[in-house]
Amino acid sequence: MSLLPIRVRPARPVAAALMAVAGAVLALGPSAVTSPASAASLPCDIYASGGTPCVAAHSTTRALYASYNGPLYQVRRSSDNTTRDIGVLSAGGVADAAAQDSFCSGTSCVITVIYDQSGRGNNLTQAPGGGAAGGPDNLANATAAPTTVGGHKAYGVYVAAGTGYRNDRTNGIATGDAAEGEYAIFDGTHYNGGCCFDYGNAETSNNDTGNGHMEAIYFGNIRVWGYGTGNGPWIMADLENGLFSGVNAGYNANDPTINYRYTTAIVKGEPNHWAIRGGNAQSGGLSTFYNGARPNVSGYNPMHKEGAIILGIGGDNSKGSAGTFYEGAMTSGYPSDATENAVQASITAAGYGSGGSSGGSYPSGYHPLVVGNNGLCLDVYGNSSASGAAIDQWSCNGQSNQLFQFVPGSNGYGELQAQSSGQVVGVSGGSTAQGTPDIVQQARSGAASTMWKPVAQSDGSWSFQNSGSGLCLDVYGAGSNQGQQLDQWPCKNAAGSNQDFTPR
Numbered sequence: 078m079s080l081l082p083i084r085v086r087p088a089r090p091v092a093a094a095l096m097a098v099a100g101a102v103l104a105l106g107p108s109a110v111t112s113p114a115s116a117a118s119l120p121c122d123i124y125a126s127g128g129t130p131c132v133a134a135h136s137t138t139r140a141l142y143a144s145y146n147g148p149l150y151q152v153r154r155s156s157d158n159t160t161r162d163i164g165v166l167s168a169g170g171v172a173d174a175a176a177q178d179s180f181c182s183g184t185s186c187v188i189t190v191i192y193d194q195s196g197r198g199n200n201l202t203q204a205p206g207g208g209a210a211g212g213p214d215n216l217a218n219a220t221a222a223p224t225t226v227g228g229h230k231a232y233g234v235y236v237a238a239g240t241g242y243r244n245d246r247t248n249g250i251a252t253g254d255a256a257e258g259e260y261a262i263f264d265g266t267h268y269n270g271g272c273c274f275d276y277g278n279a280e281t282s283n284n285d286t287g288n289g290h291m292e293a294i295y296f297g298n299i300r301v302w303g304y305g306t307g308n309g310p311w312i313m314a315d316l317e318n319g320l321f322s323g324v325n326a327g328y329n330a331n332d333p334t335i336n337y338r339y340t341t342a343i344v345k346g347e348p349n350h351w352a353i354r355g356g357n358a359q360s361g362g363l364s365t366f367y368n369g370a371r372p373n374v375s376g377y378n379p380m381h382k383e384g385a386i387i388l389g390i391g392g393d394n395s396k397g398s399a400g401t402f403y404e405g406a407m408t409s410g411y412p413s414d415a416t417e418n419a420v421q422a423s424i425t426a427a428g429y430g431s432g433g434s435s436g437g438s439y440p441s442g443y444h445p446l447v448v449g450n451n452g453l454c455l456d457v458y459g460n461s462s463a464s465g466a467a468i469d470q471w472s473c474n475g476q477s478n479q480l481f482q483f484v485p486g487s488n489g490y491g492e493l494q495a496q497s498s499g500q501v502v503g504v505s506g507g508s509t510a511q512g513t514p515d516i517v518q519q520a521r522s523g524a525a526s527t528m529w530k531p532v533a534q535s536d537g538s539w540s541f542q543n544s545g546s547g548l549c550l551d552v553y554g555a556g557s558n559q560g561q562q563l564d565q566w567p568c569k570n571a572a573g574s575n576q577d578f579t580p581r
Contacts, residue, residue, distance in 0.1 A: 118143055118423055118426075119140060119141055119142055119143045119145075119169060119423055120134075120141050120260070120404075120406055120420045120423055120424065121134050121141045121142045121194065121195065121406055122142055122143050123416060123419045123420050123423060124258070124406065124408050124412060124416060124420065126416075126419075127412055127413055127415070127416030127419070128410060129258055129408040129409060129410035129411065129412040129413075129416060130195075130408060130409055130410075131194075131195045131406045131407065131408055131409075132195055132197055132199070132248070132249035132250055132407055132408060132409045133193050133195055133197065133199040133247070133249075133250060133386055133406060133407040134193060134194035134195045134405075134406040134407075135191045135192070135193060135194070135201060135388070135402075135404065135405055135406070136149060136172075136191075136194070136403065136404030136405070137149055137150045137163075137172060137188065137191060137231070137232055137233060137234055137402075137403070137404075138171065138172050138224065138226050138231040138232070138233060138403050138404055138429075139165070139170065139171045139172060139226050139231065139404065139427065140165050140168070140169045140170055140171075140194065141194050141404060141406055142169065142194055143168070143169040144168055144169060145165065145168065145169060145194050146164070146165060146167070146168040146169075147164060147165075147192065147194065148162035148163065148164045148192050149163055149164060149165060149172050149191075149192060149194075150162075150163050150172075150188055150190060150191045150192060151163070151188070151189045151190035151192070152177055152180065152181065152186040152187065152188055152189065152219045153186060153187055153189045153216075154180060154181050154184045154185065154186045155184050155185045155186070155187075156183070156184035160189060161176070161177075161180045162192075163176055163177050164176070166229065171226045171227060171229040171231055172226075172229075172231040172232070174229070174230040174231050174232060175230070177219060177220075177232065178569065181219060181220065181567070185218065185219075185220075185511060185567045186218075186219035186220065186567070187216035187217060187218060187219055188216055188217045188219050188234060189202065189203070189216060190202055191234065191242060191388070195249075195406075197247075197248040197249050198248055199244055199247045199248060199249070199250065199386055200244060201242035201243065201244055201386060201388055202242060202243070202244065203216055203241075203242065203243075204241035204242055204243035204283075204387070204389075204390055204394060204396075205243065205245075205283060205394075206283065206394060207282075207283030207284055207390075207392075207393045207394025207395075208283065208284035208285055208393040208394065209272075209285070209391065209393040209394050209395040209396075210394050210395060210396050212241075212394060214239060214240055214241035214242075214243075214389075214390065214394070214396055215237070215239045215240040215241070216240065217234045217235050217236060217237075217240050217389075218235055218237075218547050218548070218567055219232060219567070220232060220567040220568045220569060221235035221237075221542070221547035221548070221567065221568055222234060222235035222264070222401045222403075222568075223532065223540075223568050223569075224403065224429065224430065225428075225429070225430060226427055226428060226429055227427060227428040228428065233264065233401050233402060233403040234388070234389070234401065234402040234403075235267075235401050235547050236274060236388075236389035236398065236399055236400045236401065236402065237399055237546075237547050238269070238271060238396065238397050238398065238399055239396050240389050240396070241387070241388065241389045241390035241394065241396050242387070242388040242389060242390075243279075243283070243385065243386065243387050243388070243390070244385060244386045245281045245282075245283065245385045246281070247384050247385060247386055249409060250278060250384040250385070250386060250407060251278060251292070251382050251384060251407075251409070252382050252383060252384040253379065253380065253381060253382060254347075254348050254379035254380045254381075254382070255382065256345075256346065256347035256348070256409075256410050256411035257278065257292065257345065257346060257347075257382075257407060257408055257409065257410070257411070258343070258344075258345035258407070258408040258410070258411060258412040258417070259276065259277045259278070259292075259293070259294050259343065259344050259345065259405065259406070259407050259408070260294075260341065260342065260343045260405055260406060260417070260420065261276045261294050261296075261341075261342050261402060261403075261404065261405030262339055262340065262341055262342075262358045262402075262403040262404050262405065262424065262429070263296050263339075263340050263342055263400055263401060263402060263403070264338065264339065264340070264400065264401035264403070264489075265296075265310065265335060265336040265337045265338055265339065265340035266336055266338055266488050266489030266530070267399060267400055267401045267488060267489065267530075268296060268297045268298060268309070268310040268336075268398075268399060268400055268488055269297060269298070269397075269398060269399040269400075269488070270297060270298050270299045270300070270309075271297070271299065271395075271396075271397030271398040271399065272299060272301070272391050272395040272397055272398060273295055273297070273299070273315055273320065273390065273391035273395050273397075273398050274295065274296050274297050274389060274390075274398035274399065274400035275291075275293040275294060275295050275315050275387055275388070275389070275390065275391055275392075275398075276293060276294050276387070276388050276389075276402060276405050277291070277292060277293025277294050277315070277344065277386070277387065277407065278291060278292040278293055278382050278383070278384060278385070278386065278407070279291045279293055279383065279385045279386065279387040279391075279392035280317075280383045280385055280392045280393070281383045281384065281385045282383075283392075283393065283394050284392075284393050285317060285318065285392060285393040286317075286381075286383070287317065287318070287376055287381065288316070288317055288318050288319075288374065288375060288376025288377055288381075289316060289317060289371075289376040289377040289378075289379070289380040289381045289382070290317045290380075290381045290382065290383055290392065291315050291316055291317040291382070291383075291392045292314065292315075292316060292344065292346050292351075292380065292382050293314070293315040293344070293387060293392070294312065294314070294315075294342050294343070294344045294405075295312070295313045295314065295315040295320050296310055296311075296312055296313075296340070296342055296400055297309065297310050297311075297398060297399075297400065298310045298311065299320065301320070302319040302320040302321070302326045302327075303319065303320045303321045303322035303323065303326050303327060303328070303329065303332075304320075304322055304327075304328060304329075304332075305322045305328070305329050305330075305331075305332030305333055305334065305366070306330060306332065306333050306334060307333065307334030308334060309334055310334065310335065310336055311332050311333070311334065311335065312332070312335060312340075312342040312343075312344070312353055312354075312355045312366065313332065313353065314344045314346075314351065314353060315391065315392070316372065316377060316380075317392055318376075319372070321367075321372060322353070322366070322367065323367050323369075324367075324369055324370060324371075324372060324373070325372050325373065325374065326372070326374075329366070329367060331366050331367060332353065332366045332367060333366065335355050337356075337357040337358065337359065338359070338430060338489075339357070339358035339359050339403070339429040339430055340355065340356075340357070340358060341355055341356045341357070341358045341363065341421055341424055342355050343355060343363065343417060345408075345411055345412055345417075346371075346380065346411070347411040348378075348379060348380075349370055349371050349378050349379075350369070350370060350371070350411075351367075351369075351371060352365060352367055352368040352369075353365070353366040353367040353368075354366065354414075354417060356421055357425075358421075358424050358425065358429050359425060359429055359430055360425050361425070362418060362421055362422075363414075363417060363418060363421045365414070386407070388402060388405075389402070403429070439483045439531040439533075439539060439580075440580050441482070441483075442482055443480040443481065443482045443496045444480065444481065444482070444580035444581055445473055445475065445479050445480060445481075445580070445581045446479075446481055446578040446579065446580060446581075447473065447578065447579045447581055448470050448552055448575060448577070448578060449538050449574050449575065449576075449577030449578065449579065450552070450555060450557065450574055450575045450577075451470070451552075451556075451557040451575075452473075453470040453471060453472060453473065453557070453559065454470065454471060454472070454473035454474075454479045455468065455470060455479065455481060455563075455578060456468070456469050456470055456471035456478060456479050457478040457479075457495050457497055457498060457518055458560070458562075460476065460477075460478040460497060461478075461498070461518075462497065462498040462500075464500060464517075464518065464519055464520055465505070465517050465518070465519070466498075466517060466518050467514075467516070467517055467562050468502055468516040468517060468518060468562070468563050469559075469560050469561055469562045469563065470552055470559065470560075470561050470563070471559050471560065472559060473581075476497070477495075477496040477497035478495060478496075478497035478498070480495070480496040480497070481493050481494060481495055481496070481502070482494050482496070483529075483531060484501075486523070486528055488544075489530045490528040490529060490530045490544045491528065491529065491530075491531075492521060492527055492528065492529070493529055493541065494521070495518055498518060499521075500518040500519055500520055500521070501518065501519060501520075501521050501527050502516060502517075502518060502519075502527070502529070502550070503516070503517060503518070503519040503524065503526050503527035504516060504517075504526040504527075504543060504545065504546065504565060505517045505519075506526075507524060507525070507526040507545060508526070508546075509545060509546035509548070510546075511546075511548055511564070511565055511566050511567060512553075512564055512566060513564055514553040514562035514563065514564045515564065515565075516550065516562065516563040516564060516565065524545070525543075525544040525545035526543065526544075526545040526546070528543070528544035528545070529541040529542060529543055529544070529550065530542045530544065532568075534577055538577035538578060538579040539577070539578055539579070539580070540568060540576045540577055540578070541578070542568055543565055546565055547568075548565035548566055548567060548568065549565060549566060549567070549568035549569070549576045550563060550565060550576065550578070551563060551564050551565060551566035551575055551576050552564075552575035552576075555574075555575040556575075
């Protein structure tokens with residue numbers, strides 16, 4: 078877990094070189110992602126130009142240096158437990174998602190390693206147990222967070238409760254009261270109130286060793302310690318024994334609810350000074366939500382950072398949280414606002430969500446849902462009104478048992494409600510298993526197994542990701558027969574498949 082607050086310091090001088098970098102990045106547009114010639118245009122190049130180089134750089138979606146041409150992450154498939162490194166399409170480019178799709182075809186994969194691009198070897202692997210919860214933690218489903226970057230398909234790291242990554246033996250990460258900066262891009266619609274969806278600096282022992290022994294970015298809507306305006310989620314700092322939205326634990330009116338589909342989150346700290354910043358990773362600049370002194374409680378001034386790196390968990394392995402991570406980095410030294418503004422310009426130029434795989438609004442009202450690979454329609458079997466009736470596919474006929482509406486809930490999820498019965502599409506028994514034809518209609522309950530996130534595809538169709546399992550609604554066996562039932566399966570994010578449903 079982690080948490081606590083801050084005070085105000087004059088802004089540092091804005092270097093002309095950094096302003097030039099920011100302007101150049103904005104001019105480059107989405108092509109900056111794949112162009113090796115765009116020197117100093119990617120986040121860690123910009124941090125280095127600002128005198129605060131990256132000492133850890135993690136992403137499953139793209140390179141964070143213009144010259145990087147190595148692996149981004151490793152996947153392991155369940156069919157034979159073999160692994161494969163997934164790299165970039167070109168130096169400084171986007172992930173080679175097709176390599177993952179080919180390797181994982183017909184089976185499921187998990188992400189086993191998230192490689193450090195900084196050259197310091199600060200890779201993230203399966204988190205071991207800790208003081209708050211046993212382990213090792215779960216590994217992320219490799220296909221559960223599909224996205225696009227600059228129009229290219231990629232996958233993020235989908236953290237369901239119980240999932241976590243860690244490195245307790247790092248190189249160059251800040252310790253003690255040393256200065257550092259951290260940024261990450263999260264899915265602002267995927268969060269919960271569990272402890273603690275963090276990315277950043279934590280204890281090397283996997284235990285809570287006291288106030289000030291962490292400095293990590295937290296994202297979610299827990300209210301146990303600090304919180305901001307609205308219902309959340311909020312960007313806060315996990316400083317251990319508290320999540321801080323301001324100078325001390327509690328309410329900070331300047332820390333707003335921030336839930337952009339792609340959210341940039343920043344925490345940075347130096348002796349008796351730290352800050353929270355954030356913004357929309359698809360457009361615009363950064364806002365500062367806190368900038369000031371360390372908490373005035375014992376242990377936070379000076380800080381006692383230990384230098385481990387965590388993702389998706391708290392410092393003591395608290396792992397009740399949920400979230401999605403796309404990229405992030407940690408620096409040596411306290412980045413200036415000008416440096417971070419240039420990094421944000423680079424991020425927005427990258428084009429997260431372009432290409433239609435994860436944006437747009439699902440149409441309101443009742444619609445038939447046409448299955449992409451066979452032209453049949455989603456259907457309540459036998460026009461039944463009974464709870465537990467199977468969801469199958471059938472020739473499209475316009476009857477009310479083939480009409481479904483999306484009822485929005487929270488965090489981007491909602492219910493698929495059948496007009497004929499008023500019941501909703503769910504997974505029988507709340508199962509998280511893949512490949513079992515167990516999709517049925519159930520009474521509305523708000524259970525995670527009945528909540529789905531619509532994800533737009535480039536051809537106008539939609540896939541539906543289950544909140545409870547992270548898997549996607551799927552025609553069992555990709556069958557084309559009338560009466561074929563549905564199951565849940567790792568999300569493929571491929572247009573024209575048995576996971577694609579077009580509202581008509």
